[in-house]
Amino acid sequence: MTLSDAQEKMCSESSWDFSDLTALFLNCTLKKSPERSHTQGLIDISTAIMEKNGIATECLRPVDHDIATGVWPDMTQHGWDNDEWPAIAEKVMAADILVVGTSIWLGEKTSICTQLIERLYSSSGDLNAHGQYAYYGRVGGCLITGNEDGAKHCAMNILYSLQHIGYVIPPQADAAWLGEAGPGPSYLDPGSGGPENDFTNRNTTFMTWNLMHMARMIKNAGGIPPHGNQRSQWDAGCRSDFPNPEHR
Template identity: 80%
Template structure:
């Protein structure tokens, strides 16, 4: 993906080192690889900016994997014959930045996207070394494509879900492209205007930089400070700044 002049200038003027950061895009398209994904076209912009700044990037299509339905980390333990979510989850846990991307269908995120969020939820009770929820210290964003309304609705749902699981959400953490309502060209179709759309390019660029900046700040700070948010301490009876006669 070739960046425009403004995007290239931002990268060349950067004074930050992001080379120890890892980013993962989960492209929740309904199309298996190698079929063309219009959502991937929008991912390409963000990925190129990240890689230009030294961030290690991986893009996966969950639809390429055999994923079971459910809200447990490994659904083979719940009677399913096969579940490849643990492979994806290892990459999720290794990433400082997670970007969930989805097309719009009937005004909603894709069914694959819903399944991914359900599977992310399966690890919501896990704890890190400080007794916080496992996703603390990571940042999240989202990208949406489609030619029907619903971009902000999908973004609200995805970003709420990520922060509820423990991800930190920076300012301007979403971007989208929408074509004309109804049948019409999709993002990568000739004449769509998608790749040239200034509004989408601006928001995608801002989202990407904000994800890098917040990930850098959190990593340099050693994570989210562990006070008032430790599930392990709460379960032990600690109430942090509130008096608790049962725990001294």
Template identity: 65%
Template sequence: MRTPDFSKLKAVFVNCTLKKSPTQSHTDGLMQVSKNIMEKEGVAIKHIRFVDHDVAYGIYPDMTEHGANTDEWPKIFKTIFDADILIIGTPIWLGEKSSVAQKLIERLYSMSGKTNDKGQYLFYGKVGGCVITGNEDGVKHCAMGILYALQHIGYSIPPQADCGWIGEVGPGPSYLDDESNAKTNSFTNRNTTFMTYNLMHLAYMLKENNGYSAYGNSRERWDEGNRWNFENPEYR
């Protein structure tokens, strides 16, 4: 079996912890497992702790044009968009992804009306996944919302594109605490490894093929009147 060459890929990990640097983030601990694998495979890695940046709330690409005093989103977006792979990490709070993760998704959505050079929506050809940590139930629920949002705006989601770790319900040790034994959890380690490789495989395939064909999915061509094989249904 030929070993794929992932060295031309770029990935960005966006940690949506509520804790500003340099406070320890357990979510970052699990994200590091995936980062280590990618780095060993030659992938260029960047990391963003979203809460460290002054990102405005809003639904436009640059909120300083809509009343915000400052907005670091345009600069952050360049880093995210430059990557072939986006991994969103979040803790679980009250069974949900963090408010910081929701804010990131809203700002990603603010860019989704833009198109690429094929006239497709901007995120076509890019790949997404997520990492979840916490001390309560909700890994699959949080992943479901994040992955739905990513595919809705154009990201491609490979098989098993999420991983996570949760401790016992209630107060207790978190991922990086030694007493949790999380680093030796076979289920989490396997899922994190599979997620990481599946993200790289799909990103590699899309990059090698210059993304998706624009046949049947170009907003630009639709607006010009091209309907491919679509016909208005006839009701009787």
């Protein structure tokens, strides 16, 4: 991905060291690799900025993997023959930054994105070394593409879900590109104007830098201070015989 002059200038003039940070992008397109994903085109801008600043990035498409449906960490323990989610969950937990990408269908995030949120939720009751919920100390954002209304609706849903399970959401943590309503060119199609759209490029750039800055601040601080938010220090009144995996 070729960055614009303005984006390159921001990277070259940066005095911050982000080189010890890692980022995971989960592209919830409905298209299996190597089919072209328009959402990936927007993700590529964000990853290019991060990589210019020394951040190790990885992007994968959940649709390429055999992920079971459910709200438990390992669904092979609940009747499924196979579940590749636990391996992806390890990558999630290893990343300082998580960015969820999705296209829009009928005004909603994709079914793959819904499945992803459900599987992230399955580990929301796990605790870190400080007795906090396991996702504490990580930051999250989202990128959205489509040819219909719904970008803000999808962003609200995704970002709410991420903060609910413990992610920190920095200012302006979403960006989107929407083409003309109805049939027409998508983001990467010739003549769409998507890659040149100033509004989308600005928001994608701001989102990326805000994610990087917030991750830097949290890491420098040693995480979220473990006072007043430790599940291990609070009797939540949960019962082990409840079948509902609402750990929180």
